[in-house]
Amino acid sequence: MPSSPASPIAAPPDAEVLYARLLAQVRSTVAAQAEPPLLIGIYSGGAWLAQRLHADLQLAQPYGVVSSTFHRDDFATRGLHPSANRTALPVPIADQAVLLIDDVLHTGRTIRAAMNELFDFGRPARIDLAVLVDRGGRELPICPQIAASTLLDLPDEVSLALLRDEDVSEGIRFRFDLVSK
């Protein structure tokens, strides 16, 4: 798995390069399975990734979107962030192999909440995790099966935000932004 240099991060990683890498890894994972997994992206960055992966891989089965909102463990202090971030699963999830997709994996708490949310809809056969960036700092025993990159030297007070630009000629383009918390 490629890793970034150990020097402090001055510029955010190139999300398009990482996406190409993620696409290749997901493609070979999907090809290796008899039944292609159900792609489910975590709102919002992971949902964008799932949408684009689904299109690029030309999968027959629609992709799903999962929100971690209802199972967040910081609800009591941070409250609800509502609006359109609702879980939408196109097919029953019971006995399905799921490939859960997110942009950045950090503490693992969002993944835990998203998995709890999925189980509210049924019992999946298995769940694998694919991310664009694994930035370390795990606080729960969660590890990705696919990570397009590993960035272990990001300071805790900086978050990595995936942004999506729509360009008429080039279509959807991703980029990362470094945001101070």
Add this chain to the structure above:
Amino acid sequence: MTRAHNPQLNKNGELRHLLTPEGLPRDVLTHILDTAQGFVSFGSREVKKVPLLRGKSVFNLFFENSTRTRTTFEIAAQRLSADVFNLDIQRSSTSKGESLLDTIANLEAMDADVFVVRHSDSGAPFLIAQHTPPHVHIVNAGDGRHAHPTQGLLDMYTIRHFKGDFSNLTVAIVGDIVHSRVARSAIHALTTLGAAEVRAVGPKTLAPDNLRDMGVRVCHDMAEGIRGADVIMMLRLQNERMSGALLPSAHEFNMTYGLTPERLALAKPDVIVMHPGPINRGVEIDSAVADGPRSVILDQVRFGIAVRMAVLSIVASTESPA
């Protein structure tokens, strides 16, 4: 009313009590409706429960009878995983002379987090909110003639669901406006959310001209009141109004203000008909309308649970900085 002075908001402008829609900023109302939207699709989940209020205690304090509102609050709190306690106040210590605030103080000692309060006296939930410690949240489930904010909000949710934007809407509220906390809360919410025109329709005894002060157009003629309306909100005609001098009879009310299929035809073809329930068939609304294709009365009930889940989860997560 500014944010800083509204007792329902903390100093960050976040909702810590829901007492009345009056004076709440538009973004607070919209936040509740947006949050409710996430709870509406709960039917598709195998587990119809989320852990947002796990470990919290919600006390339903109904000093006035209500089966429907109390039940929907109970369902909402349970779907959020709260522990729910229903207090039958009529049979408890208040009948032994305990004061309202003594009752509340005793319940606080049982570690309540949220009180859902219905009371026949206007302002009772305000009084309780003023005397409870900062970590306790009050939700008004109807006080006297004053306010019924969750009903008002579920009405707004229903209108937004079917009509989208408020800015082009003409909304007719028909019946006993002056005694109705449902009507007052709807009027305040509609005004804040920017409805184009709100009409109060009824006889002079029940829809007096001074309702204009609330920013509504008063109509004493039913045809004028519902002509071209996008939304018709019928109110329940309370039996006690008919015993006084305010109304001659239920039959006469039906003749002049009852919503019949013929009258409904005066409104826009895509009008929605709402009613807070329980309905008096053949008095304020005909069965053909209540059960007809323009009626959204049962949608209101369904949305009511989602709106109450939204309100409970929002107030319970609002901190109260000193």
